[in-house]
Structures are given as structure tokens and as C-alpha cells.
Amino acid sequence: MTKIVVVGGGAGGMELLGKIGRKLGKKGKAEITLVDVCDHHIWKALLHELATGSLDEGINAVDYRVHGANTGYRFEQGALSGIDRINRKVILAPMTDKDGIEVLPERQIDYDYLVLGIGAVTNDFGIPGVKEHCNFLDLTTQAMDLRQKILTRFLQYAKNPDHDHFEIAIVGSGATGVEMAAEMHHAADILRGYGYEISPDLLKVNLIEAADRVMPGLEQDSLQKAVDTQLRDLGIEIHTGTMVTEVTAEGMKTKCGKFIQADLMIWAAGVKAPEVLSTLDLQTNKANQIKVHQNCQSIDDPRIFSFGDCAECPQPDGSFTPPRGQTARQMALLIGDHLMKLRKDDKAELKPYVYHNLGGFVNMSKFHTVGNMFTFMKGGVNVHGWPARFVYTTLYRRHMLAIHGPVKGVFMLALNGMQRWMRPELKIW
Numbered sequence: 001m002t003k004i005v006v007v008g009g010g011a012g013g014m015e016l017l018g019k020i021g022r023k024l025g026k027k028g029k030a031e032i033t034l035v036d037v038c039d040h041h042i043w044k045a046l047l048h049e050l051a052t053g054s055l056d057e058g059i060n061a062v063d064y065r066v067h068g069a070n071t072g073y074r075f076e077q078g079a080l081s082g083i084d085r086i087n088r089k090v091i092l093a094p095m096t097d098k099d100g101i102e103v104l105p106e107r108q109i110d111y112d113y114l115v116l117g118i119g120a121v122t123n124d125f126g127i128p129g130v131k132e133h134c135n136f137l138d139l140t141t142q143a144m145d146l147r148q149k150i151l152t153r154f155l156q157y158a159k160n161p162d163h164d165h166f167e168i169a170i171v172g173s174g175a176t177g178v179e180m181a182a183e184m185h186h187a188a189d190i191l192r193g194y195g196y197e198i199s200p201d202l203l204k205v206n207l208i209e210a211a212d213r214v215m216p217g218l219e220q221d222s223l224q225k226a227v228d229t230q231l232r233d234l235g236i237e238i239h240t241g242t243m244v245t246e247v248t249a250e251g252m253k254t255k256c257g258k259f260i261q262a263d264l265m266i267w268a269a270g271v272k273a274p275e276v277l278s279t280l281d282l283q284t285n286k287a288n289q290i291k292v293h294q295n296c297q298s299i300d301d302p303r304i305f306s307f308g309d310c311a312e313c314p315q316p317d318g319s320f321t322p323p324r325g326q327t328a329r330q331m332a333l334l335i336g337d338h339l340m341k342l343r344k345d346d347k348a349e350l351k352p353y354v355y356h357n358l359g360g361f362v363n364m365s366k367f368h369t370v371g372n373m374f375t376f377m378k379g380g381v382n383v384h385g386w387p388a389r390f391v392y393t394t395l396y397r398r399h400m401l402a403i404h405g406p407v408k409g410v411f412m413l414a415l416n417g418m419q420r421w422m423r424p425e426l427k428i429w
């Protein structure tokens with residue numbers, strides 16, 4: 001039986017598994033294994049909500065073992081550490097617990113086809129002190145650790161008259177930084193309602209951006225202005241044209257000589273693929289992304305595919321696919337088609353991947369949502385407020401339907417909706 005190993009059960013990986021699990025794994029046509037460092041999946045674009053408690057992992061997390069049993073794949077927890085391409089084996093690093101005690105030894109898994117989709121990690125650009133003092137939003141475990149810190153500090157500072165402010169510095173004003181900044185204000189509002197003694201001016205969020213405007217990647221000026229206005233209305237202090245040169249335990253030093261004091265720092269400035277990819281004997285670019293042909297097949301090995309944030313996939317106009325949720329999803333689903341063809345004919349012709357920008361959304365918590373859609377029309381259509389919020393939440397619903405299948409997916413979403421209504425708006429333990 002064809003052995004398929006997928007490394008990375010993220011935004012793209014889970015949709016791929018939903019597809020090949022139901023069509024191949026469940027029908028006994030292929031032996032599919034998922035490898036992931038975590039034991040559950042949460043859509044990465046919602047990690048900022050997990051970090052503030054707006055999203056409850058108890059409701060939204062998908063357990064890989066349970067999902068695999070229902071969908072037709074096996075799950076092996078562990079971190080990718082190598083590939084033996086001659087003997088077609090994936091190597092997983094020994095797994096240790098929080099105290100560094102080994103739980104599982106190094107393991108090897110056989111494959112006929114290997115799919116690598118381990119996403120991206122935040123790029124610290126080698127700036128001193130970032131790794132030591134900043135928080136990151138790359139993994140669900142990091143988001144959950146951050147939630148504990150945020151809640152503890154709100155509790156501590158609200159009760160302590162010596163603290164005028166709870167100062168947060170967020171570096172990077174892309175979707176992650178902007179959405180996290182707005183989420184912090186949402187969390188403060190809800191906690192106040194739960195009896196935390198948070199004065200209206202306790203929370204002070206600094207958003208630091210090297211470019212000369214927030215959301216520099218957002219092409220539409222009117223949307224960019226709407227984001228800027230909303231952030232300022234919330235009282236968020238925006239520092240554009242500001243390069244951080246060093247991070248200390250007390251705050252951030254900038255190139256222009258400013259020192260931005262902070263009690264909690266979050267680094268969300270740029271991404272690169274995980275370092276391990278540059279050690280696999282596959283060609284990678286400077287950002288550690290695996291170089292693939294346009295059909296997502298590694299340029300070094302036709303049995304290896306890669307997609308999403310960790311792949312450099314060329315496009316007909318000479319550009320490369322951007323690291324976005326929609327890219328990961330579309331590439332992963334195409335790889336699913338390839339695997340189904342290759343299982344029957346290992347010389348099958350594989351379709352190239354062509355990136356179509358389907359638009360994008362920025363959700364500033366309950367305060368405002370903006371986006372651009374219908375991109376087949378010149379310039380697309382800009383949307384604001386509840387219609388934008390509706391489309392934004394629909395993207396998550398579509399992800400859940402792809403993972404669970406249409407029938408189970410609808411029930412899961414209905415159940416999630418009811419649980420959200422019945423449970424506290426913010427998870428505080």
C-alpha cells in the first residue's frame with residue numbers, strides 16, 4: 001500500500017488530510033501518517049485570539065489522534081529532524097517533556113511520498129534580545145503561555161496602585177500585530193466586566209513598525225487608513241518608521257534613539273521557515289523555504305512535496321507564492337490531487353499551482369473588520385464592518401468543514417456556536 005507521510009497539520013496540512021484521509025486512508029487505499037510537534041490543531045490565523053482568551057482551545061482545538069481515527073490517518077507526535085532520502089524515511093527528534101526528560105526516542109517513518117508543510121516561525125532578524133525577551137505567536141503552546149502572562153499581569157497591575165499602566169509593545173503591524181493589538185483592548189473590556197479592577201487608561205499598547213505606515217502589505221489605501229484610524233481610536237500608540245535595534249527585559253531600543261518601555265513584548269515582524277528545513281539535503285532559499293517546482297514537487301526529489309509558508313513556489317510572472325492562509329490551503333489541496341493520481345500512475349502529469357489572490361481581511365476584534373474581495377474585478381471590492389466580519393468568520397467555517405467533512409462539519413460548527421454562547425466570552429483559566 002502507498003505510504004504517505006504529511007509533516008505539519010496546520011492550515012494547509014489539515015485540509016490535505018481531510019481530503020486524502022477520506023478518499024484514500026479510510027478506504028484502505030493508502031497508509032497515511034501525520035507528524036506534528038503539537039498534539040492538536042488550531043487555525044494559526046486565530047492564535048492571537050487564543051492568546052487573549054477570546055478563543056477557547058477546549059472548544060476549537062482539533063485533536064490529531066481523534067481526527068485521524070475518524071478521518072483515516074495515523075498520528076505520530078514529534079518534531080521533524082531529518083530525512084533519509086535513499087531509504088525513504090522521515091526522522092523525528094526524540095520527544096522530551098517540560099522538564100527535559102525523554103518521553104519517546106528518535107523515530108523513523110517510511111514513506112513513498114512525503115509532504116512537508118511545517119509553516120513559518122517569526123523572524124527575529126538576529127536582533128539582540130528578541131529571542132530572550134519577546135513572546136511569539138508561532139505555536140498554540142506559545143499562545144497559551146502568552147494568555148497566562150496577560151491574565152496574570154492584568155490581575156497584578158489592576159490591584160497595584162504603583163502601576164499606572166500595563167505597557168505592551170508589539171513589533172510588526174501586519175495582520176498578526178494589528179489584530180493582537182485590538183484583541184488586547186477587547187480582553188481588557190471583558191475582564192473589566194468580570195470584575196477585574198482595570199481603569200480605562202491602564203492598558204497602553206505600543207505598535208512598532210519599521211515601514212512608514214501600518215499594514216504596509218495592504219494595497220488599498222482606504223482600508224489601510226481605516227485600520228490606522230481604528231487603532232488610534234482605541235488609544236493604541238503607533239510608532240511607524242521605527243526600527244528596533246535591541247530588546248532588553250525593560251523594553252525596546254530603537255534606531256532613532258528612543259526607548260519604548262514595556263511590561264510584555266510580542267514580536268510579530270516577518271516570518272521565515274523553520275531552520276530544520278535547511279538541514280534536509282533539499283535546496284532551500286535564504287528564508288529556509290524548500291524550493292519546489294510550480295507543481296509543488298521538490299526540485300531535488302519527485303517524491304517530496306511542500307506547500308504553504310515553508311515552500312518557495314515559482315509563479316509564471318517570476319514571483320513566488322506569498323505566505324498566506326489561502327496559499328497554504330490551495331497548494332495543499334492540489335498536492336492531494338497529485339497524490340491520488342500518483343498512487344495509480346507514478347508517472348502521472350501534475351498540474352502546476354497558480355496563485356489567485358482571493359482578497360484578504362483584517363479583523364480588529366469586536367471593534368471593526370475591513371477586507372477586500374471579488375478580486376476578479378479590477379481592484380476588487382472593499383468591505384467594512386459586519387459584512388467584512390461575516391466573510392472573515394466564514395473563512396474559518398470553511399476550514400472546519402474541509403477538516404471534518406460537510407455533515408460532521410456543520411454539526412461541529414453549530415455546537416461550537418452554542419458553546420460560545422453558553423460559555424464566558426473570555427477564557428480566564
Ligand SMILES: Cc1cc2nc3c(=O)[nH]c(=O)nc-3n(C[C@H](O)[C@H](O)[C@H](O)COP(=O)(O)OP(=O)(O)OC[C@H]3O[C@@H](n4cnc5c(N)ncnc54)[C@H](O)[C@@H]3O)c2cc1C
Binds near residue numbers: 045117139308
Ligand atoms: C496571529 C496570526 C494571524 C494571521 N492572519 C492571517 C490572515 O488574516 N490572512 C492570512 O492569509 N494569513 C494569516 N496568517 C498567516 C497564516 O496563518 C499562515 O500563512 C498559514 O497558517 C500557513 O499555513 P501552513 O499550513 O503553511 O502552516 P501552519 O498553519 O503554520 O502549520 C504548520 C504546522 O506544522 C507544525 N510544525 C512546525 N514545525 C514542525 C516540526 N519541526 N515538525 C513537525 N511539525 C511541525 C506546527 O505545529 C503546525 O501544526 C496569520 C498568522 C498568525 C500567526
